[in-house]
Amino acid sequence: MMKNIKWKHYVNYIIVGIATIIFTILSLTSSLSSSSLYALEKIAIAIILTVSLSLVVGFLGELSLGHAGFMCIGAYLGGKAAVLLEPVFGNTIMTLLIALIIGALIAALFGFVIGLPALRLKGDYLAIVTLAFGEITRSLFMNSDPELFGGTLGLETPRFDRNYLFIIAFIILFICLIIIQNIIRSKHGRAITAIRDNEIAARSIGINVTKYKLMVFIIAAFFAGMAGVLYSFSNYTIQSSTFDYNYSIEILVMVVLGGMGNITGSILSATFLTILDIRLQTILTGDMAVLQDVFRSLILIVFIIYNNAERLRPFREKYNLKSVWQRITMKKKDPNKDQDDEHKWDRVPTKIKMDEILTLNVNSQEKEDKDD
Amino acid sequence: MFFETLINGLSSGGTYAMIALGYTMVYGIAKMLNFAHGDIIMVSAYVLFVMISLTGQPLIALIISIIFSMILGVVIEKLAYKPLRGSSPLAVLISAIGMSYLLQSLVQMIFGTAPKMVVIGDLGSITMFGVRIPVYILLTLVCTFLIMVLLSIYIKYSKVGRAMIAVSDNRDAAMLMGIDVNKIIALTFAIGSALAAVAGFFMMIKSPSLTNTLGAMPGIKAFTAAVIGGIGSIPGAMVGGILLGVIEAFSFRMPMIAPYTDAIEFLILIIILLVKPSGLLGKMKREKV
Numbered sequence: 001m002m003k004n005i006k007w008k009h010y011v012n013y014i015i016v017g018i019a020t021i022i023f024t025i026l027s028l029t030s031s032l033s034s035s036s037l038y039a040l041e042k043i044a045i046a047i048i049l050t051v052s053l054s055l056v057v058g059f060l061g062e063l064s065l066g067h068a069g070f071m072c073i074g075a076y077l078g079g080k081a082a083v084l085l086e087p088v089f090g091n092t093i094m095t096l097l098i099a100l101i102i103g104a105l106i107a108a109l110f111g112f113v114i115g116l117p118a119l120r121l122k123g124d125y126l127a128i129v130t131l132a133f134g135e136i137t138r139s140l141f142m143n144s145d146p147e148l149f150g151g152t153l154g155l156e157t158p159r160f161d162r163n164y165l166f167i168i169a170f171i172i173l174f175i176c177l178i179i180i181q182n183i184i185r186s187k188h189g190r191a192i193t194a195i196r197d198n199e200i201a202a203r204s205i206g207i208n209v210t211k212y213k214l215m216v217f218i219i220a221a222f223f224a225g226m227a228g229v230l231y232s233f234s235n236y237t238i239q240s241s242t243f244d245y246n247y248s249i250e251i252l253v254m255v256v257l258g259g260m261g262n263i264t265g266s267i268l269s270a271t272f273l274t275i276l277d278i279r280l281q282t283i284l285t286g287d288m289a290v291l292q293d294v295f296r297s298l299i300l301i302v303f304i305i306y307n308n309a310e311r312l313r314p315f316r317e318k319y320n321l322k323s324v325w326q327r328i329t330m331k332k333k334d335p336n337k338d339q340d341d342e343h344k345w346d347r348v349p350t351k352i353k354m355d356e357i358l359t360l361n362v363n364s365q366e367k368e369d370k371d372d
Numbered sequence: 373m374f375f376e377t378l379i380n381g382l383s384s385g386g387t388y389a390m391i392a393l394g395y396t397m398v399y400g401i402a403k404m405l406n407f408a409h410g411d412i413i414m415v416s417a418y419v420l421f422v423m424i425s426l427t428g429q430p431l432i433a434l435i436i437s438i439i440f441s442m443i444l445g446v447v448i449e450k451l452a453y454k455p456l457r458g459s460s461p462l463a464v465l466i467s468a469i470g471m472s473y474l475l476q477s478l479v480q481m482i483f484g485t486a487p488k489m490v491v492i493g494d495l496g497s498i499t500m501f502g503v504r505i506p507v508y509i510l511l512t513l514v515c516t517f518l519i520m521v522l523l524s525i526y527i528k529y530s531k532v533g534r535a536m537i538a539v540s541d542n543r544d545a546a547m548l549m550g551i552d553v554n555k556i557i558a559l560t561f562a563i564g565s566a567l568a569a570v571a572g573f574f575m576m577i578k579s580p581s582l583t584n585t586l587g588a589m590p591g592i593k594a595f596t597a598a599v600i601g602g603i604g605s606i607p608g609a610m611v612g613g614i615l616l617g618v619i620e621a622f623s624f625r626m627p628m629i630a631p632y633t634d635a636i637e638f639l640i641l642i643i644i645l646l647v648k649p650s651g652l653l654g655k656m657k658r659e660k661v
Binding site for chain 1: 374399404452455456458460461462463465466467469470471473474476477478480481510526546586588592595596599631632635638639641642645648649
């Protein structure tokens with residue numbers, strides 16, 4: 001059965017695992033500067049956010065513009081929890097883990113609350129509701145009691161050692177990948193994509209749409225909250241103005257660039273855009289910083305149109321990576337072998353010639369199976 | 373005090389109503405949420421700024437900004453929305469968000485982040501029932517009302533307007549009846565953007581400070597207004613806009629809840645969407661297989 005293992009199912013774990021090991025070794029030999037540790041944390045946070053948003057946008061097919069809102073909840077409540085726990089446990093992993101779990105659980109609770117409207121609304125309306133949710137959250141934290149959450153000044157969080165903060169960020173990223181990928185490739189994932197493709201049809205074959213929609217929103221919010229807590233520790237202070245609508249759009253840009261519903265793509269695009277962001281911050285200063293926004297918005301428009309426009313469909317099919325690769329390698333595919341690839345099921349010949357049926361030897365087929 | 377607040381609310385309500393009219397037109401006919409609508413207001417306000425500093429004539433500047441934003445609306449539709457016609461609504465929505473983001477960042481690139489002052493001039497004020505009412509508020513309300521009435525009549529009785537209703541009802545059937553759907557949708561965008569330019573003009577009279585995020589918040593709020601009134605309904609947009617403006621003004625007056633004004637408005641939006649998604653004056657459509 002070894003040959004049935006699909007490497008593409010494990011490629012994400014391999015990428016992240018190797019990156020974690022390499023950077024852990026580098027940090028143990030203390031050859032990483034504090035700024036590159038910060039960059040690594042940023043990348044891990046961006047990937048967690050992108051993958052969790054991808055679950056909503058790419059797999060459930062609903063647009064959530066409130067992802068930064070969940071992150072905001074996680075950041076503030078997790079940060080506050082850490083501040084409260086610091087006198088008890090000190091700056092230890094214990095404080096960090098408890099804060100992470102508290103932030104993520106409360107964000108997940110809000111994910112449930114936002115999932116409820118999602119049961120009645122979809123498309124544009126749901127997008128607006130999530131946007132409204134994000135703005136409400138931000139405004140609540142901004143106008144909160146300065147004693148409690150720092151108000152407009154922002155909340156200061158305990159400072160953890162960067163050398164292990166980034167390792168924890170990568171471990172969380174790994175857990176996030178395992179959970180989300182396993183959901184996507186399970187029965188539940190197929191139910192979720194069925195809801196995306198046709199909700200009424202999904203309902204008619206007995207898929208519990210309510211359960212799955214809530215599940216997706218709760219999981220996405222959980223990981224966004226966790227990313228928020230990490231963000232609060234990574235930046236030392238958090239301000240509610242960070243988690244505005246534009247932040248949600250930035251995450252959306254990563255999802256769109258990576259290809260909607262493509263986890264590997266999301267990982268790569270989040271990494272790429274975060275590195276680009278950090279690099280450009282030093283190059284583009286002042287008024288030039290806006291060039292990055294221009295670039296991001298162009299990514300959004302160009303990629304969405306390229307991937308979805310009806311008129312570009314023949315072009316897409318001819319020049320996607322897979323078919324170009326096939327043409328380069330000149331691999332002639334046996335049409336009967338396409339069965340493994342579900343995207344090509346429609347190309348499998350269904351017509352069988354009469355004499356093929358007559359000459360078909362069922363017994364010999366069975367023998368071959370036994371030989372295997 | 374009460375009366376002043378009410379007048380204030382009517383003033384911002386009139387602007388919201390004007391923006392919501394554009395939103396509701398585009399949503400009703402092209403069946404898409406034009407996220408860039410708020411940013412068309414912003415661009416038209418910048419055109420107004422440039423034209424006023426060039427000519428010094430607010431009226432000429434207004435006309436040029438209306439024409440410019442009509443062209444802009446059509447160009448946006450052709451570039452970002454038309455290629456996606458027939459694909460998933462999610463793709464169109466994301467493209468619209470991208471367009472909104474692009475307009476904001478392009479304007480920031482050209483004009484910088486420093487706020488610009490648009491001086492249109494004081495229109496004076498008149499006293500009515502013992503309360504001083506600035507003329508621009510009356511002008512906003514009268515204009516919005518007139519435009520609403522004209523738009524209703526135009527859509528209901530003109531040939532093009534009926535074609536718009538047909539496209540809104542069933543795009544394929546309309547196409548079979550010989551209606552040029554692309555042209556009708558482009559026209560809808562042109563009208564919506566023209567209304568956005570007018571709204572931008574009134575916003576500039578009210579507060580002359582202009583930045584590249586001018587349209588973002590009013591845009592979302594006007595969408596809220598359109599939803600409250602029932603999206604796709606032209607009188608509904610007016611009712612929703614005025615209602616939202618008045619609620620906002622009263623909420624601003626109360627010191628306890630003033631910081632949460634935006635949150636309250638969005639909460640209203642969420643509640644309306646959950647309780648009565650068709651809004652006050654809209655029609656409910658059932659989804660069929």
